[in-house]
Amino acid sequence: MTKNDFKLLCAKKTVIFDGSTGVELISRGMTFSRSLETALLKDPDKLIQLQREYCSAGSDIIITPTLGANRIKMAEHGFTDSTEDLNYELTKLSLSAVNDKTLIFGDISSTGRFVEPFGDLEFEDAVDTYKEQVRGLIRGGVEGFLIETIIDLQEARAALLAVTESCDLPVIICLSFDKDGTTINGNSAESVAVTLQSLGADAIGCNCSTGPAEMLPVIKRIRAVTSLPLMVKPNAGLPALRDGKTYFPMGVDEFISFTHLFHDAGVSLIGGCCGTNPDFIAALSEQCKGLVPISKTGNPDSLTASHRRVWRFCGEQFTLIGERINPTGKKEFQKQLRDGNLSMIQTFAAEQENLGASLLDVNMGLSGIDEQEMMVKSVSLLSKVSPLPLCIDSTRPEVIEKALRIYPGRALVNSISGEKSRIEETLPIAAKYGAMLIILPLDDNGIPKTFEERVTIINTIIKEAAGYGYTTADMVIDGLVMTISSDQQAAQTTLRLISWCKKQGINSVCGLSNVSFGLPQRDIVNSAFLALAARNGLTSAIANPSSEQLRGIINAINSEGCLV
């Protein structure tokens, strides 16, 4: 199944998944000493029976019984053979159970360990672990993937990359959220949705953890930040204990009473998790007949995300990108970086956050250090210590690649210009990780003086980026202001460009401090420029938030509201 087939399917009808597999098998008397996965190979009948029942009940998609079939998880059960083969065999089992009309999706879930920067599992180890499983599933003949029951956004990213780097099949990702809409790891529903959508997921949703009632508000929050197809796979209510055993108290009628609410919230894929069985799915399937999913309309948002929160460009607030994590001109910081000491990064992050920064720019361009290594360290550190999304600032494609790969969120890349190297090297990298882009209107001939030349370059870049699936909502155009002390037209050219961006409905940004280079009291000139630029439609700025003057103007901009 191609990604596009999947998209069309999700638009056409409410797609029915299966219900619980593991819990249901156990309740049907399945016993196993080590892992369910290996037990199924020896004793497949109950599974085949169950999956046949799901098919008859109306499941459009059945998932392979491979929830825990990754190398790390299997090793806990003493399994040291190839998980590729294991997944292959288990896929074959499911294939033998279902009819032609039913699709088999490969099921992937947690390794049980936290991935760096949050845990000790190295990111690339996590990716490799999943790739081994993915190979087996592909070899077995799955039509797509469901990555589910995950609580760590970084692990979800590793699993997603493992799939997208192995094949072009569609991938659905469901994380398990608490009632409050965050995972145990602290990843918010919005962060998860924005990050995984930009990284290439084909559908997003939630499964397990809660019942349908608790899942509904979470799915609504996800809908607010993504236009991807949404999936829910709730438990049959919140688990309860009876006679020392966990059970799920919700009956079929109550379970399906939420279907229309999910439909109204925009859900197109629905199934059941723990506590559900073919009866649930039959009722669900009956209820969903002819139910066409509601797709999200309107312009896409411009969202960046850390693993904890998202930041919307052009929302209610002006976007202030804190510029301080940059060694240029900072003697003490340079010295520390050369010594491998990152403590000032942490200080800068906290200070800028307290002063109202919405994003943090991270630049490690300094002679005498390994920019790539320091960038990865900084990004990892900042992911842990700061809730602010990051802006990855480097001229080197390989540095940007490493930073984006490790970053558990959706970053902004600073920057893509019309220079050949940026278009040919940096842009594909940014696109792979779905980062937002700062577009710099210059090319190999230098920085154009005129407004018209700049617009030409911008249009060229927009066209190139569209080839990678980017829309203008993913871009922030740099007004590229030069100092007025050497060219008095400089500010006006930029103001004109900003007005143009506003007219096109594209976000704009400016590194403010350039404008006052060579002048006294730069703070005043910078702030005055910010005020003028905001009047012309500027939606964000890269600046030092410690300027009181500047914060005053930003407060004034925000109190007038309505940037768009």
Added chain:
Amino acid sequence: MSRFKALLDKGIVFLDGATGTELSKRGMPTGVSPELWVRDNPESIQSVQRDYYSAGSDIVYSCTFGGNRIKLSQYTQETDDTPQINSDLAQISKSISDEKLVFGDMAPTGKFIEPFGSLTFDEAVEVYREQAQGLRDGGVDGLVIETMMDIQEVRAALLGARLAAGELPVVVTMTFDSDGYTLNGTHIRSALSIVQSMGAAAFGCNCSTGPAEMLELIRLISNDARIPLMAKPNAGLPKLVNGETTFTMEPDEFASFGKDFIEAGVHIIGGCCGTTPVHIQRLKEELTAVTPVKRPRPQSLILGTAKEGVSTSPKEPMLVVDSSDTGRFVQCTPEELIKSMKAYVIHDSKIPLISYESSLYKVTERALRLYPGRGVILTSEKDYSEIRDIAIRYGSVVLFKAAVSHPLSSEHDTVVITDSKIDSGNANEEGHTLFSAYSLERSSSSDMEDSELLYSIASFYQKPAPIIVGTPNKKILAFIAAYNALTGRDHKLSLLMKTLHEDNRIGQSGTESKSESNNPVYDAVLHGNDTGIEAAIRSALDIGLDPKQIVDDQLIPAINQVGELYEKKEYFLPQLIMSADAMRKGFTVLEPHLAAKSEVQKKDGTIVIATVKGDIHDIGKNIVTLMLRNYNFEVIDLGKDVDDETIINKALEVNADIIALSALMTTTMTGMKQVVESAKARNCKAKIIIGGAVVDQNYSDEIGADGYSPDAMEAVKLAKRLVANEK
């Protein structure tokens, strides 16, 4: 419709040329009053004017240039005949005019008006009223006030003309030096604004200069004039021949300026001293197929004063009207008022802002009448009707305290305080006369936070000619200065630098400001006066200074002083560039002289400069190049994105003392290292210095360069040091 208006509608209007010289040719003896002589010999002027009419003049001037009571008193006791004399002279011209026009000529009294002289303003008005009365009685088609250099006398003449002949068109031409100022120091732009706001039908220049210089004067006001522009230049600059002033420009050359004048916006054209009917004829032939240009509607508001004038337009700084001092004229006696006006005229050029209240009609009228410029009346819509007449008469600017309910007529400049949040499209809907202003007082009364106020002001910059009214504090003024600079309203950033600089000094112990000398060449460099340095150097050469000496004793010390001021943060980049420009101009002027004396200055060294391979940033490199050149280095600029081979080739070829490299990116700075290595490999002895945002001394050491400089001034010092060590 007046006949004058009909003429203007038809196309270019031609005036006459010189009259006095033509009368001499027809036998007028020297030393007589032309007015009195012509009155007795009417056929003389009629002959001259017939010649002008047949040469193509549409309008000739009556022979009444010196026909005011004060001038006539030098020749006759019977000054009470003044109206009759003027009337007679007007009739003499009128009788031969057929379908053509005669304008009654009025010119200076030769006396200064108070506070500079003894003539009171009211007396001056009466003198002109009397003359205008006579001219009107004689049947003139309009009045011309010409060859004026005192703006206060022009105002008196306009008021006098209006009293006597309110129905006649009155045109004004003044004489200006080529720098744009009258001898009394009024700038042409200011004069234009005063004259046009008081209802003159046309404005321009006559006499004083030849066509080439006058053309430049006209260009100073092309964009601001709402009334037709006039030019009546002399036949070139005066020359002394046998002890007599003569004008020698031939008709053909004179006429060749015609098209340029029309292009600059002139609608009415003629000649002054030294011109003849042939000049006018050739001019007319030159302009046969030419029509006046349609000028765009001016967007400027000029508060004309006796000096510079204060103005705002889309290209000029926002006008800040300080209203803290209104009511200054409240309840003062006439004597006190005259004293106050003197203070305004003599001590500063600020505009009186009069907050009008009903009981103050008389004092308001008086203040506006005496002020030699355009006063500003702050009023409300309710009180407006009471002062409407004086606002029109004196060409005042009316500043409304709040938005007005209906559009005002366009009879004078009107500024309306509007809500800044109103769409800027409202600003100029009444054409050229309605300007919108932003009131600081109103905003602060609503407890607006400082930053919100500043942000509000920013919105005002989207309007064509913004004005701020209120009592701004230092911070607001600093922001306004920045807004001006950022929106292209502050040429060369001079106002910004001044504002921020003064602000800088607050709280600092009073450091002595830059030392000044009495040397114009030195000062021109120090102040970055790139237009003044040429003249300064020429006069230095004229008084016999040695060119080499000018370089060593003046240019070099001046640029060194600039460098010092830059380091002390008293000067900033714009000044540095301005001074460097002036320095370069100075050298250009001096070079031929230095060469003539085979004293072309030996350069301090040869530098090859480039931005390294892969890097396209060159602004910093260009600034460094400029500075190095101004400090007497031979600099070969190879541009940006230059590979090491090209750099070393050039360095070897010119035997460079120094190679200067720039890079702005961490990815490209490695190119510097390559240059260092190539230099070593190819035995290139040039010292290598580096600069750019990402490099530092450490990097310089690391790659084995000979030095690093954080900015352009330091680069100069570094280069000097390296070259000196070498020698």
